[in-house]
Amino acid sequence: MVLLSRVAESLYWMSRNVERAETLARILDVNYNRTVDRNAAGRERAVRVWRSVFDMAGISADVELLDGASLASAAFERCTFSTEYRTSIVSCIRIARSNALSVRAELSTEVWECINGLYLFVEAQSPRSVAREGPSSFLRSVRDTAQAFGGIVDATVSHDDEWNFLQIGRYLERSAMTARILRNHDFSDESAHEWQRLLEMCCASEPFAKAQRLSSDPNEALSFLFLHRSFPRSIRFCTHEVDRALHRISETAMGAYSNEAERVTGRLQAMLDFVQIGEILDEGGDRFAARFAERADAIGTAIQASYFPRVPVG
């Protein structure tokens, strides 16, 4: 089976951007609903919340400068429609669709129509049209379609290298997003409200409740998000999926490596397999998460160098 480097790269970025749009939509939904009903007295807290959301979203604007009367709406609009940032929802979907277009011939019709439909949907929306309905239904549509995208990919793309690169994009982005969420968590605030917000942003509140019946130990929740073996958004699970996809591509045995991407991923994987939650908390959960996010970036760079090398033109 032949897979052009350019095509692999586009598939990888398409997948990353869809995943990012999906996570971002969930983050916005959780936080919008939690700050929209706060009165003026809660402004300080709302500012703190949106500042952390901007960091997760990769938006560098100053929250303080946003309109105080409707902070939640202004912040939502920035994270969703801003085209000056490549990380807003609209930007992510545009990039994903343009990646999809450049590999249109390789995609199943179902995958293409899903991403094209998502693109046409968000392009038809405006801050005003979304404000009229309230952001929730818009964000839900984005999330649902982005999740359906993953399912359509799994069900209509042969599980060989094209799919493997899609998997890498999906899980690398997902681990990075979980890390960005954790990086912004205030580990000193042990209120149930904060824990619930954290779990919801990671789509983890129900799985966690199920796995840890009635546990109110914050460390359990942290351990769930960092190190759970089978929760599909835990950092450890996602890294493991990236590692496995890389090894399926190169056909190298797990535990060994044949290129830099596999080496850095394998090392990170081993650390996550054997580290204990106590050690993470000793270092500081936010600091550990930030360090992980850097390593996830390094994996991305290594994948780029191993599989989509830039050959000088000319």
Place this chain on the structure above:
Amino acid sequence: MWMKCGEGGGKQASPSLRTVVRLDTGPSEGSGAGRRPETMQPLLDQYQRVDFFDEFADELGVPRAHYAGLAQTLRTIDIAEFRHRVDLVNSVLLQRGVTFTVYSDSRGTERILPFDLIPRIVPGNEWSLIKRGIAQRVTALNAFLGDIYGAQRILHEGRISAEMVFSSKFYNREMIGFRVPRDVYIHVSGCDLIRGRDGTYYVLEDNLRTPSGISYVLENRDVLKRSFPRLFENYQPLPVDDYPRRLLDALRHSAPAGVSDPTVVLLTPGIYNSAYFEHTVLARRMGVELVEAGDLLVHDNIVFMKTTKGLQRVDVIYRRIDDDFLDPLAFKADSTLGVTGLMNAYRAGHVGIANAVGTGVADDKAIYPFVPDIIRFYLGEEPILPNVPTYDCTDDLQRRYVTSHLDELVVKNTNQSGGYGMLMGPSSSTIERARFKEAIEAYPRDFIAQPIIPLSCHPTIVGETLAPRHIDLRPFVLMNEEVDVPPTALTRVALTDGSLVVNSSQGGGSKDTWILDD
């Protein structure tokens, strides 16, 4: 007279509402007028043919035999239902991304090619004539190309002037003395056929470089079958989905000698090309890689593509890029769409390129008037399909006639296509005619002129009515061991009232084209 767009309509209730009612009354059947629901306003009732050859109805307004079945169906469908189907189809096309890019604004907007739901029908006897006529023409033009890049017999014998051939912008010196794999130059072509006032089919252009539109043939049929199966009652048009396989066969046939299982790729200029959607359709349906120039490299005169598992050899390139951009080493040095060293690999016999480089000279508009002679010269046969009468502006007498009759003629620039650089005499201004006259006298080789052929008309949905609109026919032709004419043809329709220009870049649309068995 022409019916004006929107006349007689516009007073209807919401189309979708009416359609629901219509659907609830159950499928109508037969043609009996008595069965119509009271509120129904059949589309066909308003159709009035005009004084051109009408594909659908004869001089008395009676549907022709091969349209009788469709007429019967149309009598049972009303305007509101049609509007509803049109909306449905447009949204499907948009979702699928069946679009082309328009360059008139800086952004390069994606648009769907307007698709008219009333199919065009070509009866079996007409198709078999077309088939033989095209096969003859492409065979002769292929021989012509082999000759002018080889022994140049036709030039030595003075049947066509050497100056005319060598002065063609599309004559490619790189190709002289090079024998292309299996002697095939024209793997893919799509000539434009039009019908005159008496219904005679004429060849208007040969389009031997990279004619586009086949994806619309494939998509139109698919969409129409899904969204409006009732139209197919009484008909079994020849299927079109075999085209990609036949194209792949033709491409594999042009692999360098000795390659038993050739790797074929489709080379596209990229997502900003107006026909990019078509490139993706063809690559996907053939199961070949769609590559951009940056995906290929030439090493030691061998073409490779860059894959995640390293370099892999490429044997045949179906290129959808013009000659000029193919190889910056041989042609335009600043081309970023091309592959450095490709011409050397080609000339070394290590890769097949379809269509061959340099085919453009055979569909140069200035060579076109000589095609009947080309057929006689190489095949010893009379042309089956006639040319449109054409004035050669390099001939003094003919040029004088052209420049004094510009208001009756259509003048075409031999270096341009797609409806650009044209003068439509009757609708032109005095200033435009003066400008063309000056240009023709300065550069006679760059212009041809033809009388205006009143293209045939076909019922077409225009707003809320059915009105005649001018059409042409572009069959897509392949060349394998010999010429292969699959039953795949695109009907383009000029949607603007009275317009004779069917190009998609100039406001044309398309129709599904049903070719019937003999």
